[in-house]
Amino acid sequence: MSIKVSTRQVDGVTILDLSGRITLGEGSVTLRDAIRELLAKGDKNILLNLGDVSYIDSSGIGELVSAFTSVKNAGGELKLLNLTKKVHDLLQITKLYTVFDVKDDETSAVGSFTR
Amino acid sequence: MPNPPTARTSLTLASTLATVDRVEQEAEAFATHFGFDEDEVSNIAMAVREATVNAVVHGNGYSGSKEIVVVFEATETDLLFRVADQGSGFDPTAIPDPLSPENILRGSGRGVFLMRAFMDGVDFRQLSPGTELTLTKHRIAAGADA
Numbered sequence: 001m002s003i004k005v006s007t008r009q010v011d012g013v014t015i016l017d018l019s020g021r022i023t024l025g026e027g028s029v030t031l032r033d034a035i036r037e038l039l040a041k042g043d044k045n046i047l048l049n050l051g052d053v054s055y056i057d058s059s060g061i062g063e064l065v066s067a068f069t070s071v072k073n074a075g076g077e078l079k080l081l082n083l084t085k086k087v088h089d090l091l092q093i094t095k096l097y098t099v100f101d102v103k104d105d106e107t108s109a110v111g112s113f114t115r
Numbered sequence: 116m117p118n119p120p121t122a123r124t125s126l127t128l129a130s131t132l133a134t135v136d137r138v139e140q141e142a143e144a145f146a147t148h149f150g151f152d153e154d155e156v157s158n159i160a161m162a163v164r165e166a167t168v169n170a171v172v173h174g175n176g177y178s179g180s181k182e183i184v185v186v187f188e189a190t191e192t193d194l195l196f197r198v199a200d201q202g203s204g205f206d207p208t209a210i211p212d213p214l215s216p217e218n219i220l221r222g223s224g225r226g227v228f229l230m231r232a233f234m235d236g237v238d239f240r241q242l243s244p245g246t247e248l249t250l251t252k253h254r255i256a257a258g259a260d261a
């Protein structure tokens with residue numbers, strides 16, 4: 001029911017492939033911990049691949065926002081990749097779609113980071 | 116045209132995250148049973164989930180001695196989802212607007228906003244103690260032929 005996270009590096013960008021649900025509890029905590037660990041290691045260019053995220057609630061939206069501000073405050077960039085329709089619609093409703101840098105192609109997304 | 120069927124179901128549950136997931140699933144099944152399409156069911160279930168999160172987390176504070184009461188009701192015209200907690204009360208007028216520039220990057224505070232976005236009615240009633248939140252979804256679109 002909760003979220004799975006796998007991490008890979010592509011041209012200096014850390015891609016987190018997320019799958020499952022980002023919701024109050026384990027899902028949100030898992031994402032928070034993953035971002036915290038990356039920042040602690042100095043990995044500040046982060047691309048969240050949400051292509052397999054089936055569901056996100058207000059807590060999950062809040063966690064994405066917190067991740068965005070944490071990475072930004074650390075001098076890095078956090079971008080979103082491959083939004084499902086559900087997540088896309090939620091970000092539109094909450095007016096966060098224009099806050100995040102949202103991409104739909106991994107190669108161009110990786111190339112868009114400032115290095 | 117015959118009147119659509121009506122129903123009522125009630126659950127009393129512990130203040131846990133498992134309850135949040137359970138109520139979401141029950142709401143999904145209820146809305147599906149009464150003929151809402153997949154997108155509407157998903158939105159209804161999310162609104163009910165958010166209401167339950169409010170009750171479990173903000174109302175009862177995960178207390179083992181406090182329960183939440185959930186009532187789902189289908190009338191001829193509406194689906195009603197009532198979620199009541201035993202907390203110290205809640206002032207819905209005190210919720211900051213999550214769309215305003217000063218709040219847009221807040222890490223919380225979007226639950227009631229999403230309920231209002233997805234449902235036709237969101238009403239709060241103070242209990243003694245606690246808060247009851249009623250979410251309403253019209254079964255028959257306004258202006259549609261009965």
